[in-house]
Amino acid sequence: MNDAIPVLEMRGVRKTYGITQALKGISIQLKPGRVYGLVGENGAGKSTLVKSMCGAVKPDEGELIVAGRPVTINSPQQARELGISTVFQELSLIPDLTLAENVQLQRQSGWIRGRRPRITYATEVAATWGLTGVNVDTRIDALSLRDQQLAEILCALNRPHRVLVLDEPTSALLPADVEWLHAVVRRVVAEGSTVLLITHMLEEIERFCDEIYVQRNGAIVDHVDRADFDRGQVIEQMIGRSLESAFPPIPPIPSESEVLLEVSSLSTRGLLQDASFTIKAGEILGVAALDGQGQNDLFEALSGDLRSTDGSVRLRGLPMRLRSPAEALRPGGGRAGIALVPAERKTHGAILDLPIRKNVSLPILRRLGGAFGLRDSKETEAVSTLLEAVQVDRLKIDDPVRSLSGGNQQKVVFAKALAGDADVLLLFDPTRGVDVGTKYEIYKLIAGYARAGKGILIYSTEIPELVNICHRVLVCYHGRLVAERHGAELNEHSLMTAAIGVIK
């Protein structure tokens, strides 16, 4: 088997975005009939690798060899013609078209005219792959996230697939769906095709894959067979150092510490129901949850981005009216408020085309006024202090945020959140797509802020992170806070168990 000609090979592929080297000379070989796993931290360049394989991104350098023939792939269309079929991490179905139409559109050849034949066809295709109860005449944007993901996988399967690339296919799936996907992958390789699975769930890697590639910082650092797979070792390779040293010590909560934030039975129109908890001064409170369990609503409601339907929030004993982020940041009466570091750094966190200065000073412009409008000197001083605090070169103050690396962009977002000197800092997945060095700096920042007597609420997709930097972790499941772990109970296993809804 190992002697077979690789169906897809990459040799020395490089890709640079601005100053970020996303791929630093990647070489991999995918052979027919096997399932490959690609693991790596967020921001290791996995998605760029996938995109350069399927034509969404054009590599700067390097060779792509499909079935022994060097090719250049300029468009997703071309990749498809070569038999590379991809399920993207960001869903790529057309929201305004029905599922049946999407199945059609994604198909390589042939076009079925008429609605009814199309529906019949799509239903049949779905049934072949074991999906039933599908209303294929529904528009994609009327489907749930899980159904959209299943639809996406279905569309990829319905194309000719010499290589099936699955980029984080299970993020919105239920456990039963993962079983289904396992069966699907087995069937695909049994038919002689190759599967490349990108995921951060090591359990899935262990279950699905024959060979595993480990990617770190834009380079492939290891390639192991399933038989030699060792979780601890792979994790170390992924993050480039051992787990213990990756986190700074957590500052203790002073015993006489007062309650800073008091949330009682907070509910939203979306998912969140009846959330109640408190944060003390100096406390780092974590939230663990699988995707889409209501944690977004919780953070949005607390930051004023989303109106709550019920419940109350008190900050230092005084009630907060959270009707807009402005009110969360500036509760009035000169009090400090609640600041948010949002999940989407590039679209929600920073304004990429504005200089760092204008980004960081945006929430505190009120304080920088003088007789003739904004005072440049005051602003430079305030922004420089903040940049120093987050360790970004203060000489870059007038550079656009876009010109910074991902990690530094995130630090600017932090500086912006810190600017208002908020009592409570909400951090939604603050280390996503950030390199290891910066991650450590961010942890130190968080610890430092807590040491200064502020409260922190942090959500992270990476459970080890929560275990290692939080005093206490709440678990959110189906819109409710179902568990709380602290002290000895606070470990990866117990959090994961609670997060998937299995509570002792």
Added chain:
Amino acid sequence: MRALYRPGLRLLESGLAVPLLFVLVLMTIYVSASPNALDPSQLKYTVINASLTLALAAAGLAIVVLIGGLDLSSAGVIAVTNALLTVNYGGSVANQFLWIGIAILVGILSGLFNGLIVHVFQLEPVVVTLGTSFILGGFALLILPKPAGLTPVEGFSPIAFMTSDIAGVPIGLLVLLTITAGWLLMRRSRFGSQLMAVGSDKEAASNSGVRVGLVSIGGFGVAGGLYGLAGIAITSQTSGGDPNLGSSYLLGAFAAVVVGGLKLGGGRGSIIGAILGAVAVTIVINVLFVLGFASFWSTIARGVLLLLALGVQSAITVLLLRRRRGQSITVGGLS
């Protein structure tokens, strides 16, 4: 039950319900106030022919709107084709058809030009079409410096035919039906789905293997062709040319498209909606006329109609279509 429910829901989803409702309500008022409005020749003149040019222009604009753009060049294309036809039309039937073909071709070419510039330089369609609308307007004036009539044609004239009728059936209606049929065919074709995909989400479309550039250039081309047809329609309607006539269709077409339930920004709606919207915008003037309103009310009514259409449309979206996103798909073993 389900069988009945689905088509209704689909109608609501497609955005056609609003223009259909408006046309029906307005027609009812119109007919009840002026009973002879249903007379075939009345219908032909005051409804079909009156809205023909606007409907064609709106249909063209609708395509650009569907792919997520805004097009200001409709007036320019109409003016140029109208001018071209006025100057050159006549002679043998073959020659007449030749110039009709040329008119449509000019429309398609200017559409392709717009699309090409928009795509190659990644510019906003509004600015590009603003520029081309000036240029086209200038060309119209260059070709036809003053209004003129068509050279009278002996015997059969395809241009005059467009606003006449066969056995009481207005040709304009047939033209609109043909466009509708063409749209339905196109909508069911790969190109049609790709067109909607581009308007719905360019990136997803590209990831789905749609050649976004080609499709949007093609869309602009089709739109241009429809503007060209609108130019022919106005030439037929007025049996002449006037370099300044096109301008009144610019804002009218936008109104028709919005009343027609299309979503500005792309991906939702249909040409049928735009055509119905154009009819609604036209009949509202007739209705005000027969009800004895002063003329200035017709402009005001157009504005109110716009807002009303949008209100009803979003009421439908929110009150009827916002269903809980259920987890409907069941996974099973592989066969």
Added chain:
Amino acid sequence: MKQKQRIIWGLALASTVMLTASACSSSTADGTSSADAADGYEIALSMSYSGNDWQGEAKNLVLAAAQTQPLKDKIAAVDTFVSGTDAQAQISQIQQMIAKAYDAIVIYPISPTALNNVIKQGCDAGIQMFTYDASVTEPCAHNVTFDQAEAGKVTAEYLADLMNNTGNVVLITGVAGTSVDEARTTAAEAVFKERGIEVLDTCAGDWAQGPAGECMSRFLAAFDNIDGVWAQVGGVAIPDAFDAAGREYVPMIAESANEYRLRLQDPEYLAKGLVGGSYGAPPFQGAAALSMAVQALEGEEFPSTIDIGFEWVPQADLKMCATGAIEELEAGCNTFPADLVSTGFMADWWSPEWTPNISLSTLLNVEE
């Protein structure tokens, strides 16, 4: 929740607007008020646009003529309708007038050819179809108009005389791409050529003071050898442009705006050297068309084109009116005091033949 609220508010707002609209309309719906009472002909007036002084004045003259003798007893109602700048709207409007079976339709046509089909239908239905000012090519219609080329010729000759047949002239034309503009300008250009006067340039003044003033300002910026201005509109804006540029007035021809005629008699302007003449398309053409329509209904025959002439007033023939009473008008006064009329008022509205019993106050106080 929020979305729903927003929509309910939106609908409430929209319905309020609609209600207000319909409430207002009952008071402003035109035409119908006078329709039922008296016996006589029912006549419709279809205008393409009423957004400027000339159009508004022409409309009011039609209404005033219908409300004064000799037409008062013969006409039951004149219903006016404005279709806007859209040819198909006017076509569809006339179509409905035909359906309503008016006795005669008086039209200000939007284009010389666009209305031909529908006018033919009107004729076939036995309705008298009259157009005014602009004409249509349909032979069954009666075009009440004047000789545009003649107007261009006469005024250009006068200007050439003032310029002693030498020097340079600039032309400020009307809306580019209209036949009226084309006819006048071509005729004027021919005269200048014949007289050896060079036309420096032409600019579209769009028959409005704003664009005409802009044209003149640009001319003054571009040329320093202008010896005469031949304009279709711009009597107010052109001297202003000269003032602004600090340049000496040159002989000029412009429209029959009252304001311009006032200036041609104003000592202050005369001292600065304002020389010129005033002419224009007479607003009484509509009233004339109405009168002829009534006569046609009474059995008189009219040719397809009726030239009713235009008023050309050289500076020397200008004469102030005190109040605009009929006696004064009959005595030949042709300029009105500024405090009686609006700035854009056209002074050449009165005609002994077509508006004999309309005084200025009748015109200004006419009811819809």
Added chain:
Amino acid sequence: MTTTAPVGEKNLRDKTSRLHKPQRRGLLDLGGARGAVTAVWIVLVLLYIFILIFRPGLAQLSSVQTIVVLAAVTAVAGLGQGAVIFTGGIDLSIPWIMSSSAIVFASIAQGEDGNLIVALLAAVVIGLLLGLANGVGVTRFGIHPVVMTLAVSAILEGGALGWTGGLVTGSPPPIVALFMRGDAGSFPMVIPALLLLAVLVSFVYRQTRYGRELQAVGLNPTASRLAGVHSKTIITSVYAISGVTAALAGIMLSGLAGQSYLGMGDPYLLTSVAVVALGGASFAGGRGHFLGTLGGALLLSALITVLMTFQLPEAIRTIAQGSVILIAVIAAKVGVRPGKRKNSDGIKSFRRSREKAIL
């Protein structure tokens, strides 16, 4: 302090400064429009040199003065249009706000200087209210800017026709004409006023909280909102500004024309958009500056006048105008980001966030 930067980034730093020119803050802050604005003014200078060589008559002070005065109306209307475009919208109601406020202004003023203040206030308040109506429709009801402003425009058009019956009574007071034209060759006050406006707008843009928040909202309303900016209020305000500037432009035009009439604003529908485009603004929002719009207005005005001296027919002039707009936007695109397209990821999620923010 630089010692803390991760090693990997250090050697990249030099590269950074070459790739992304830092937007150093001088007296002027043009944001992302710096290149385009500079380009417009350079072209303007080139055109002036061209005039000096080939049409020296046009280069004299009085001619330049005329060109500037005629550009002033477009520039003021373009200020509002530009502000709206800066937030990713477009205002199609400018022509009829211009006409209606100018008509109200003339009717109240009745040609008397004494009535100036009342008339001016009334006209500006009308513009403000109409602009606010647009803004509220766009932000609170989530109506697309094209639809909202088109509807307001249609209602105004009918309303103005109904109210006046086609005959506008009254006229602008002579002082407005004096302001626009000057007296017997004296300097028209509109030119220093325009300069003052440019300084004021530049000051607000660079030096005030409103200016800053507007820059942020124009680029990304969602992120701005999360940073505590009242994005909707800011967006509403630009429509209000557009209403006010349209009213002012209408008054200025009435001064230039010596009267107000229906449809006087009609040519400004496309020209107000055109000068903003010439000024290098991005129609997706977030890039543009009044100095660019002003340059664009001057360029267009000068160009028309120059073309006039070549005795080209109206048709050719229109074609030239259109071509200049096309060439300008293409040049701005090619010049500003040579050979590099925006990260499409960014655009997509940004569009979505914008939609969310507006709706």
